[in-house]
Amino acid sequence: MTISEENYIKVIYHLSLVSPRGVNTNAIAGMLDTKASSVTDMLKKLSDKDLVSYQKYHGVTLTDKGLHSAKMIVRKHRLWEVFLVDKLGFSWDEVHEIAEELEHIKSEQLVNKLDAFLGFPIADPHGDPIPNAKGVIQKVEKQLLSEVEINVSFHCIGVKDSSTDFLKYLDKQKIALGSVVKVVEKENFDDTLIVEIDGKRLTISNKIANNLYVQ
Amino acid sequence: MTISEENYIKVIYHLSLVSPRGVNTNAIAGMLDTKASSVTDMLKKLSDKDLVSYQKYHGVTLTDKGLHSAKMIVRKHRLWEVFLVDKLGFSWDEVHEIAEELEHIKSEQLVNKLDAFLGFPIADPHGDPIPNAKGVIQKVEKQLLSEVEINVSFHCIGVKDSSTDFLKYLDKQKIALGSVVKVVEKENFDDTLIVEIDGKRLTISNKIANNLYVQ
DNA sequence: AAATAAATTTAGTTATACCTAAAATATTAT
């Protein structure tokens, strides 16, 4: 599998979590910053390799083989992110780009030794679950902060958006995974929230609350 | 710089340590397991990018820019090898292939953080020197065991050949970097040596002695 | 100084992974 093929498989995997009935050509093109015609070319190749099942004009789904490959790539991506943050001292907004390269390193032995070295983490620095060596992903129940009951305490356990801008905002507000959050007040007009984070009061927009997972 | 370009630059670097007057097309082809005509194509491209100076039919040398790039690739290769052995528990005969991939990961910050994480090692698991962030390589004086005075003790500090076969042979004979070696007797007919390694007697061929660096 | 051999380059192909523009199909609006 080439790096390009792996990138397609990974994108199809992520998109299929949202559209399990079939992933559109244009959606893939958007994620990979490429043209729809290039996507069509690649879908044919992936289909020939039995990694996706593809019906012209009706999108693709991953085959079992494709799904497993995708999970192994995601596993590598997230393990490397843990390594970069926990061992090398990168901050959580710096690691995605580097992990995009590291996820294509081939050795299975490497991934499994890295996993052990990191202590078999179950989530990456953004709270995303890490598939195990067999591809099994632990399901954790989580809610968006925007949809949570008022005056009940939760823990931050992940981010939905992991753009640099959002992660840096969270750093600035001292919101980290593990922080204790409680919604104190909800403004009906625009859904702005007044929250208590680790004891400190803070006003946050709906857009922020809508990208923070809690448990 | 593409992965392919980096591989060429690195091979030219290694060959130029032996032939500083100019590296031949065929030598490069041999190392990269490709054809001379492919090499010629690439040399033109590298020359256009000012990474090598190339005169048709007369081989190439690295420019300053090319030399620096080469050292940075070698730096990454060797640092990753240290990581794989020291942190992940790979043995020294398993790491080269993986490092061949890892050496192409782009982030400069990554290399320097990795370097710090590893404690700024000066040599890789095979005893080869690791260029620092500026490209400076510490010169250590070393001799081949085959050329060393009799009845004088030395330390093993590196291997010339780092093929799996040779490294596994050394493992089997309990010869490692750091071992204390003394040549006890030299057979004039075929240069076979009787050596004492960490106190134990052993007979080794000239070919073995010719691939072990001591100090 | 030729002749022969070896090394290197050029010319012409191939596969991958992109692209643009045009054609085909599907979706939506009238």
Next chain:
DNA sequence: ATAATATTTTAGGTATAACTAAATTTATTT
């Protein structure tokens, strides 16, 4: 149901990095 619009595919083209076979240049013999 037809027309308009959006999506997707096809057709034809580019750049990279490989290849084979032929031509050219350099090195070695005689």
